[in-house]
Amino acid sequence: MRRASWSLILACAGTLLAASGCRPLLGRRDAPVVVDTLFYISARAREDGRDVARLAESLEYGMVFTRRPILDDPATDGGRIQVLDTLVLSREAFVDALAGCAANPTEPERFAVMYTHGYGTSLRDLWEHAAMARLRARGTQPWIVFAWPSIGSGVAWPRAGEVLTAAYRRDSASAAESRDAFSAALSTAHAATGGARLMLVAHSLGGQLVGETFRQDSALRRSLSADPLRAMAFVSPDIALERFGDSVAPAARPLAQRLLLYASSDDRVLYFSSVVNDTERAGRIAGGRPSIPVFTGVESVDMTDGQYANSWLVHAFGTRHALRRKSAALFDLVHIVGAQRPPECRLQLGTAERMDGGAWRLTPKPVPALSAAARC
Numbered sequence: 050m051r052r053a054s055w056s057l058i059l060a061c062a063g064t065l066l067a068a069s070g071c072r073p074l075l076g077r078r079d080a081p082v083v084v085d086t087l088f089y090i091s092a093r094a095r096e097d098g099r100d101v102a103r104l105a106e107s108l109e110y111g112m113v114f115t116r117r118p119i120l121d122d123p124a125t126d127g128g129r130i131q132v133l134d135t136l137v138l139s140r141e142a143f144v145d146a147l148a149g150c151a152a153n154p155t156e157p158e159r160f161a162v163m164y165t166h167g168y169g170t171s172l173r174d175l176w177e178h179a180a181m182a183r184l185r186a187r188g189t190q191p192w193i194v195f196a197w198p199s200i201g202s203g204v205a206w207p208r209a210g211e212v213l214t215a216a217y218r219r220d221s222a223s224a225a226e227s228r229d230a231f232s233a234a235l236s237t238a239h240a241a242t243g244g245a246r247l248m249l250v251a252h253s254l255g256g257q258l259v260g261e262t263f264r265q266d267s268a269l270r271r272s273l274s275a276d277p278l279r280a281m282a283f284v285s286p287d288i289a290l291e292r293f294g295d296s297v298a299p300a301a302r303p304l305a306q307r308l309l310l311y312a313s314s315d316d317r318v319l320y321f322s323s324v325v326n327d328t329e330r331a332g333r334i335a336g337g338r339p340s341i342p343v344f345t346g347v348e349s350v351d352m353t354d355g356q357y358a359n360s361w362l363v364h365a366f367g368t369r370h371a372l373r374r375k376s377a378a379l380f381d382l383v384h385i386v387g388a389q390r391p392p393e394c395r396l397q398l399g400t401a402e403r404m405d406g407g408a409w410r411l412t413p414k415p416v417p418a419l420s421a422a423a424r425c
Contacts, residue, residue: 084133087113087179088147090237091196092230093172100172102198102219104226108233110143112136115180123184124376124416127359130177130184140237147241150191160246160279160387163193163238165231167253167287167370168220168318171201178373185358186379187419190387195234197227197258214325224258231258232266244276248387249305252372253318256286256332260297263304273304280386281305284372285312285332287322293331294344302346307386311378312341313353318370343406348392350401352378355411380416394425 089112094105114133120126138146151161164182166175179194199220238247251259260283263270281301288297293310302308312332319333329335331342334351341351355377357364363374372379377400385394392409395401398417401409 083117083119085115085117085180085183086191087115087176087183088143088150088191088193089113089135089172089176089196090143090193090234091172092227092234093196093198100196102200102223104198104223104230108140108230108237110138110140110237112138112146113176115176117180117184120184123187124356124380125358128181128184130180132173132176144237144241147191147193147238151242151246158389159190160248161191161193161238161242162188162248162250162383162387163195163235164250165195165197165252165255165259166199167255167285168199168217169201170196170199172196174201178371181373182379185373185376186383187416188383188387190383193238195231197230197255198223199254217322217325220254221257224254225261227258228262228265231262232269235262236269236272239272239276239278244273244278245306247278248280248282248382249278250282250284250372250382251286252284253332253370254287256283256288256297259283260286260288260293260301264296264300270300270304277303278305279389280307280309282309282311282382282386283331284375284378284382285316285319285370286310286330287319288331289326290329290331290342294342297331298344298347307348307389308346309348309350309386310342310344311350311352311382313351313369315353315369317368340404340406341408341410343408348386349408350378350381351404351408351410352381353411354413355381355400356413356416376416377411380422381411384419384422388422390422390425394422397425398422 091109092105093100094103113135116131116133118128120128151159164179175194175196179192183192200216312334314334316333319330323330323333334341341349343349352375358374358376395409398421399414401411404410
């Protein structure tokens, strides 16, 4: 089928999703697949219709439609996400569509998740990774993904003295240059949902982008101070540990009802970052994993032992950095934090144990059924 035909069909699918609370649409019985949707805001420039790793002059708003198989156990099973098509929207149409999804009158506690990515992520990577993370989280919440112009492949032509780090340093600079774009994107999502219905998740190098934006953008700070976010989570943040505690966390704390740090001791990407930057990173528990750092007003969660998706081979030899594979952390984000359940609910469900100093450590126990979480 031609792309134009898909666009028409998927535009209708988007309307149906909004009318039904933006839940996924099931395929035929003889071909069990799910057509799902994400909202996206992209700061990446386009050339000849393709996104490039350069900051655009204006933001692009839209919806992306994906297809995936029905998995027996989304927390552990592998699956392939296929991007079907996209629908570009005006800012006004985007706000209207997102508002309809986030404020379903039949679910007064419904909320949306806004996610921004880390290093080495193309726009298509972001769509596929976020769609898988949403699937593993097993929630019906709409997800908004913010794309800043990262190098999609994670490699770049090396400069003198930077044979191994050229791409990383280029992405770090790109993240810093994207602060105004992120501020505008978050303001748009906030306008659509209101703070109480919006949870912000910043992953990896995206944590630098988010943290520095909150430190420097006084207009955004005033807006969020008046109507704080439902929650804000820094997951595996590629931020210097000292800077996170002394600067980023204090700046972010008044802007959300709940502020969290998710870190692990086996993150190989953040180990590389700590070597390159010669500083410990907030998202990596160093020193033989004595304990996760604890900061005033921040809920710290050690996700090292939490349930992990995909094969043992991926877990043993992969980066152990990708959020889309951290099933236990995604459950915690959506069904404990986003659902506004008390931290002690983790003890009742057996998903985490309390550590000395007040931090939490996820257990290797399989993530519970959603019905169990609902009784907490």
